[in-house]
Amino acid sequence: MVLFSADTNKEIHQEKTPQIKALHVSPECAPLSKKGGLGDVAGALPKALRGVGIDARVLTPAWPGVLDKARDMGALPQRPLGTVSAAINWKSVSARVWRASVAGTPVYILENDELYSNEAIYPDVLNAATAEPMLFLSFAAMELERAAKWKPYIIHSHDWPTAAVPSALRWHRHYAGNAADYDTVYTIHNIAHQGLFSYDCLNGWGFRPDSYWGTFEFYGQVNLMKGAVNNADAVTTVSPSYSWDIQTRDGGFGLDGVMAANKQKLHGILNGIDYDVWNPRTDALIPAHYCADDTxxxxxxxxxxxxxxxxxxxxxxxxxxxxxxxxxxxxxxxxxxxxxxxxxxxxxxxxxxxxxxxxxxxxxxxxxxxxxxxxxxxxxxxxxxxxxxxxxxxxxxxxxxxxxxxxxxxxxxxxxxxxxxxxxxxxxxxxxxxxxxxxxxxxxxxxxxxxxxxxxxxxxxxxxxxxxxxxxxxxxxSDFSWNAAAAEYAELYKKVLKSE
Known part of the structure; x- marks a missing residue:
């Protein structure tokens, strides 16, 4: 941008700050898929971030019915953008990438009918095979640019299903080579579910053997959440009090020491709700409308x-x-x-x-x-x-x-x-x-x-x-909209990018 000084009439060159690009990687994203609060967050937080100037987008799987919902909403184009591939358990896995627009937020949807066939989304038993859908989702975040022609500065992953992202950028035999391309933010929605696997999973997932002691080791098992906390540039919890709770023996579920050791990068940011969805003034699912001044x-x-x-x-x-x-x-x-x-x-x-x-x-x-x-x-x-x-x-x-x-x-x-x-x-x-x-x-x-x-x-x-x-x-x-949380996340993103 070129400006002129009123006193000297000389040109002043002012650099325009590039827009921050953030990709949220989540196994569920409302209204396309939802099993719990994570789906609500993945659907609402990126939308709120776009409202404060962040180019926030979402990457999520096409579980059964997801693409149909997107079509019914008129959010899906005629053709996919392309494909992405990753190596998991000694084989190449691929998925088609669709780009939907959901309430103004770009959502990239991974279509692989075999990989994403579980209507329950989360597996009942965790092992190398049942983890493949989540590992592929995590690795696809670093492959997305090939199909989307868009590359984030920050990859923001959520809970154990996408906890592999920060660790892969340090310890993966292939993706560690991309470490300079991305910064990472990791959000813990529930520390009780950490993603525990046997040691022999690591090699098939592409992680170096020394990554076990360097990042994942947890009482003889691999702990994906521990890896993310150790390797992410910033870690957030979904409320301020919870960020302290998880540093205690009662609240940390075995990770209290890891959380305390990483407390300098731990931030408690309170979730919000989407008042476009939850509003008694306008809610189409209730028979009568009302407000605080007329109940x-x-x-x-x-x-x-x-x-x-x-x-x-x-x-x-x-x-x-x-x-x-x-x-x-x-x-x-x-x-x-x-x-x-x-x-x-x-x-x-x-x-x-x-x-x-x-x-x-x-x-x-x-x-x-x-x-x-x-x-x-x-x-x-x-x-x-x-x-x-x-x-x-x-x-x-x-x-x-x-x-x-x-x-x-x-x-x-x-x-x-x-x-x-x-x-x-x-x-x-x-x-x-x-x-x-x-x-x-x-x-x-x-x-x-x-x-x-x-x-x-x-x-x-x-x-x-x-x-x-x-x-x-x-x-x-009381106001618990996403506006306050979005502003805090925007500031956190700026801090992470400046700390490079």
Whole structure:
């Protein structure tokens, strides 16, 4: 760019800062594919980053139905861009690359029907063979330029499925030669799932033998997450509190020492939610719309929810749970605590599924309290939206919670969380008994009686109409959009690039 000085009329040459290019590599990306919070993040964060001037794009697989969804959205062109290939387990693997535009964000989709045939996305058993879809996704990030004619400055990988990216750029027999081409950011969404494999996987994946002791070794196994933390230029977690939790023995799942050793590059950045999707003013999946200043429509949503599940509404508060039925989510204490409010103090709607053990426990709970409890196994987007809109209280008694999206969604719909003060829940929920701006009710110890007391406090507030209205208003007016997170990630990208 050429400017002129008013005093001297001389040319002043000013360098234009090039736009930062970042590729998010994720096994799921909403709305094309979604199994949990990672899908929401991969769908929303790049869009928000583009809003602050980052050329952010996504690379994700074409699991069954993904290309059909993209076509139905009118997001897919007639022909793929080309192909990418990588060597894994002593063979060449290839995929066609499609470029879709999803809500204005370029999404590169890898099509290989054999490799990406698992509708569940994540394998039940981890070994060299079942890891191939994720390893190929990781390596494809460094091959993408061949088909896309676009090259990122930063490769941003997520959780264990794409944790191989930072390690490959240092230890892979081929990709280490590309180390100068990319900087890396790695995000931990859940440290409980680290990607553990046997030692003999490394050679077939193309990693040098000395990479085991140099980066991956974990009690006799290969740990992909450990490798990413050791080798990425920056590591982020999905909330500030979680970045500290994972440095402790209780929260680190064996990696607390690794996290503490890398704390200088560890950043806690709170996730957001997409208010284009979760907004009671405009939500097409709920029967009545409302906002913080006029919540009348929430009553219509409750009526629809009660009718849907065959309840004759007697005015009892409706407690909801939306999530996976796992130990992490506090199912162990939740069902026992809710039972203490049966049969006539609350209704309970539980949406989710998990292991056979937890599914059976849930069915036994429903059968024991058939008049007050309804369950939905699996996940229905429509039912989830209606539950958030029609519910009164969201229960989140998590054993640990990296960020949590359910409480943020509940805020938007005026459904008040009762949550354990851990991780992102501690960062986002303000206890209404401790602050006039409270947005929920917290408890600390992971115990049935502690959850019961927190629910008791919430129910007492619910029967004080004026106070409950004030809490709802505070919750609905809180802002957890992706804007703040996008700005923090943009600054982190700049720091990473400057540190070269």
């Amino acid at each position: 009348e429509g929430k009553k219509g949503c409750r009526r629809a929810l009660m009718e849907k599940f065959g309840w004759n509404d007697d005015g009892r508060p409706l407690v909801i749970f939306v999530g996976r039925l796992t130990e992490q989510k506090g199912i162990d204490i939740m069902l026992d605590a809710l039972a203490r409010f049966m049969p006539d103090r609350i209704y309970a709607l539980i949406i989710g599924s998990g292991s056979d053990m937890f599914n059976r426990r849930l069915e036994d709970f429903r059968a024991a309290h058939a008049d007050s409890v309804r369950t939905v196994t699996g996940f229905s987007e429509e039912t989830a939206h209606l539950a958030y809109a029609g519910g009164d209280i969201l229960v989140m008694p998590s054993l640990f919670e990296p960020c949590g999206l359910s409480q943020l969604i509940a805020f938007a719909y005026g459904t008040i969380p009762v949550a354990r003060a851990t991780g992102g829940l501690a960062d986002t929920v303000i206890d209404a008994d401790g602050s006039p701006d409270g947005t929920g009710f917290l408890f600390t110890d992971y115990r049935i009686d502690e959850l019961e007391r927190a629910l008791d406090r919430a129910l007492a507030a619910k029967y004080d109409a004026e106070r409950w209205s004030r809490i709802m208003r505070s919750a609905m007016k």
